[in-house]
Amino acid sequence: MPPANEPARIHELRRLLEQANRAYYVDAAPFMPDTEFDRLLAELAELEARHPELADPTSPTQRVGGEPIKGFKQIRHAVAMLSIDNTYDESGVRDWAARVVRTLSGESRGPGGLFGAPAVTFVCDPKIDGVAISLRYEKGLLVHAVTRGDGTTGDDVTHAARVIQPIPLRLDGTTTPPPEVLEVRGEIYMTSAVFARINKDLEDAGDDTLANPRNATAGTLKNQDPKLIASRRLSFCAHGRGEVSGAPADFAPTHTVFLERLRALGLPTSRHAVRCDSVDAVIDAINRFDTIRRTLDHATDGMVVRVDEHALQQRMGTTSKSPRWIVAYKYPPDRTTTRLLDVLHQVGKTGKITPRAVMAPVHLAGTTVQHATLHNYGQIRQKDIRIGDSVYIEKAGDIIPYVVGIVPEQRPRGARVIAPPPECPVCNGPLEIEYAAGPESPESETSRRCVNPECPAQVREKLVWFAGRKQMDIDGLGEKTIDLILTQTDIPLRTFADIFHLHGHRDTLISLDRMGEKKVDNLLAGIEAAKSRGMARLLAGMGIRHVGDSTARLLARLFPSLDALLQAPLPMLMPRALNKEDARALGLPEEPGQRPETGLGKETAPAVFTYLHSPAAARTFKALREAGVEFASKDYAPRESRPVAGDNPFAGKTIVLTGTLDAFDRTQLSERLEALGAKVSGSVSKKTSLVIAGREAGSKLDKANELGIEVWDEARLLAALDADQPD
Numbered sequence: 001m002p003p004a005n006e007p008a009r010i011h012e013l014r015r016l017l018e019q020a021n022r023a024y025y026v027d028a029a030p031f032m033p034d035t036e037f038d039r040l041l042a043e044l045a046e047l048e049a050r051h052p053e054l055a056d057p058t059s060p061t062q063r064v065g066g067e068p069i070k071g072f073k074q075i076r077h078a079v080a081m082l083s084i085d086n087t088y089d090e091s092g093v094r095d096w097a098a099r100v101v102r103t104l105s106g107e108s109r110g111p112g113g114l115f116g117a118p119a120v121t122f123v124c125d126p127k128i129d130g131v132a133i134s135l136r137y138e139k140g141l142l143v144h145a146v147t148r149g150d151g152t153t154g155d156d157v158t159h160a161a162r163v164i165q166p167i168p169l170r171l172d173g174t175t176t177p178p179p180e181v182l183e184v185r186g187e188i189y190m191t192s193a194v195f196a197r198i199n200k201d202l203e204d205a206g207d208d209t210l211a212n213p214r215n216a217t218a219g220t221l222k223n224q225d226p227k228l229i230a231s232r233r234l235s236f237c238a239h240g241r242g243e244v245s246g247a248p249a250d251f252a253p254t255h256t257v258f259l260e261r262l263r264a265l266g267l268p269t270s271r272h273a274v275r276c277d278s279v280d281a282v283i284d285a286i287n288r289f290d291t292i293r294r295t296l297d298h299a300t301d302g303m304v305v306r307v308d309e310h311a312l313q314q315r316m317g318t319t320s321k322s323p324r325w326i327v328a329y330k331y332p333p334d335r336t337t338t339r340l341l342d343v344l345h346q347v348g349k350t351g352k353i354t355p356r357a358v359m360a361p362v363h364l365a366g367t368t369v370q371h372a373t374l375h376n377y378g379q380i381r382q383k384d385i386r387i388g389d390s391v392y393i394e395k396a397g398d399i400i401p402y403v404v405g406i407v408p409e410q411r412p413r414g415a416r417v418i419a420p421p422p423e424c425p426v427c428n429g430p431l432e433i434e435y436a437a438g439p440e441s442p443e444s445e446t447s448r449r450c451v452n453p454e455c456p457a458q459v460r461e462k463l464v465w466f467a468g469r470k471q472m473d474i475d476g477l478g479e480k481t482i483d484l485i486l487t488q489t490d491i492p493l494r495t496f497a498d499i500f501h502l503h504g505h506r507d508t509l510i511s512l513d514r515m516g517e518k519k520v521d522n523l524l525a526g527i528e529a530a531k532s533r534g535m536a537r538l539l540a541g542m543g544i545r546h547v548g549d550s551t552a553r554l555l556a557r558l559f560p561s562l563d564a565l566l567q568a569p570l571p572m573l574m575p576r577a578l579n580k581e582d583a584r585a586l587g588l589p590e591e592p593g594q595r596p597e598t599g600l601g602k603e604t605a606p607a608v609f610t611y612l613h614s615p616a617a618a619r620t621f622k623a624l625r626e627a628g629v630e631f632a633s634k635d636y637a638p639r640e641s642r643p644v645a646g647d648n649p650f651a652g653k654t655i656v657l658t659g660t661l662d663a664f665d666r667t668q669l670s671e672r673l674e675a676l677g678a679k680v681s682g683s684v685s686k687k688t689s690l691v692i693a694g695r696e697a698g699s700k701l702d703k704a705n706e707l708g709i710e711v712w713d714e715a716r717l718l719a720a721l722d723a724d725q726p727d
């Protein structure tokens with residue numbers, strides 16, 4: 001495309017991507033496949049890099065996350081975010097509605113008010129189980145996002161809101177001009193599918209799982225790294241108003257119209273909001289939604305009922321605690337009770353011991369449940385759960401059954417205290433126990449791990465994991481085969497390397513039940529093929545704490561081989577978290593934003609580093625290497641690497657650098673250009689072929705212009721260097 005059309009294309013792409021986003025999140029009528037969206041987004045990013053003069057903080061490319069923030073600013077709400085009164089049954093809703101009518105008709109019995117009770121219309125809006133947020137738009141632009149906090153002041157989470165796709169950065173003024181100031185209240189939440197995926201990743205990495213989607217949402221918003229927040233794919237639904245000023249008088253006379261306006265402006269609202277002419281219609285809507293809400297992809301725990309007409313809301317006013325014109329009906333949770341029969345102490349592949357409840361089978365929200373997680377031994381103590389107790393169970397995010405608590409009055413005589421295992425229940429090895437509030441508070445215990453690396457329970461789980469499809473993908477080495485070898489033969493199979501020596505035991509394997517020659521040869525071929533899966537899968541397969549498959553891939557992008565990773569000093573594992581001095585010492589740019597995108601966090605990096613340099617890891621790596629397993633990375637994608645080739649725009653040129661370059665360290669850039677075959681010179685002359693001018697370029701730039709030498713700005717340099725990157 002000729003450069004002249006690029007600005008037009010930038011605007012076109014921005015509009016198109018905004019429309020696609022809106023169609024997806026607000027209208028639920030997507031017209032663009034995700035792959036196409038990603039492709040256009042990449043095109044836009046490329047064009048924007050070439051045109052820094054067209055930078056726009058509301059561009060769809062700005063939603064992938066910038067730098068982590070440091071701490072939270074407090075912001076005062078223009079209009080307080082009051083809490084809503086709850087009611088738990090039909091009569092509570094009827095009482096509230098009667099009070100509303102009485103208050104309003106009491107007023108209307110004043111002078112001239114002889115018409116009896118006014119006709120009050122209500123709106124029912126689903127109550128999503130998430131985190132309440134207030135978004136402030138000024139002149140149509142998102143200026144900040146604030147949590148409820150204490151209702152008066154909340155945390156500034158604008159960095160998070162900016163990367164939550166359904167939250168528009170700019171309101172759509174096509175049909176409704178946005179008010180001067182529009183404060184929208186809504187709920188940020190996580191879908192069940194995203195919640196399940198995150199918990200699976202945490203579990204795979206041996207980390208603690210999250211209790212439910214609401215906690216996961218709150219935790220995500222508290223995170224200071226927008227990239228992580230973006231990856232969590234949070235959702236948003238608008239449902240209320242804060243300050244609205246500079247709007248036409250008919251902007252939102254009722255809540256129903258307000259919701260319509262929000263949709264027109266590009267803000268998602270619930271598709272299940274309904275207007276009701278009477279309290280009977282309200283009760284009906286509540287009951288109907290109880291069926292619908294079980295089919296939704298996110299948790300809802302109630303129905304918010306409010307007076308539709310804004311003027312009537314104003315007249316009702318608020319108590320010190322909550323508005324009088326609104327009430328939340330809460331559905332009873334999907335909860336049931338059953339008898340706790342036993343507790344199993346399961347040892348996972350990282351040695352973590354998880355208490356698992358065995359219960360009398362019971363029906364709960366569509367499935368029969370007889371196992372549930374008890375999370376950890378701290379919780380068992382806090383809730384005083386004993387074997388024999390009647391326990392309440394619920395499903396977190398409508399998926400994972402867990403024990404909420406006990407019914408104390410139903411405790412049978414002889415209920416047994418659940419003793420945490422003092423040693424590993426499988427190998428009797430020593431345990432490492434962590435407490436949130438120190439060992440003097442046993443109820444704060446968060447984890448209990450077997451630290452014996454030879455622990456057979458861990459060994460089995462580790463081997464199963466290592467051979468798994470997402471890790472080393474060893475064809476023919478499933479759970480059953482591993483158990484068969486472990487229990488029916490004397491073949492040594494304790495370490496990962498042992499897998500690669502199984503070919504020496506072909507005859508024994510063939511003699512096993514249900515194996516046979518064909519299956520065994522298939523298995524051995526699968527093992528042979530696994531030797532060249534590459535660094536990412538190998539690391540993921542080792543089941544290192546904090547290193548799931550995505551983290552492993554990330555490390556493999558950062559280092560060309562496992563050996564390079566093992567030689568790297570700790571800071572190289574977390575390039576984004578380095579201070580300027582350390583970065584410089586390692587030859588990385590001083591600005592974190594210019595360092596490699598990948599890397600571990602400040603907390604996980606030291607733990608992973610310690611493991612990689614432990615004697616146990618050294619033994620494992622040595623044995624794997626000797627067994628012929630390859631350590632090279634298949635994902636290595638450093639920013640700085642490139643072939644030394646003649647086929648690039650810099651080869652053979654004499655280049656002068658001048659002014660301040662934001663993305664480059666001058667010395668490094670010179671080296672890089674020289675590696676591409678350029679000669680970097682200090683002064684401009686007739687021999688100069690190209691001048692790269694950063695900010696505040698002075699006399700050298702003037703001279704270049706005088707001599708008619710080609711001049712590039714930094715954006716063009718960046719684009720040219722990027723185009724030179726190997727795929």
Ligand SMILES: [Zn+2]
Nearest residue numbers: 424427450455
């Ligand atoms: Zn053990």
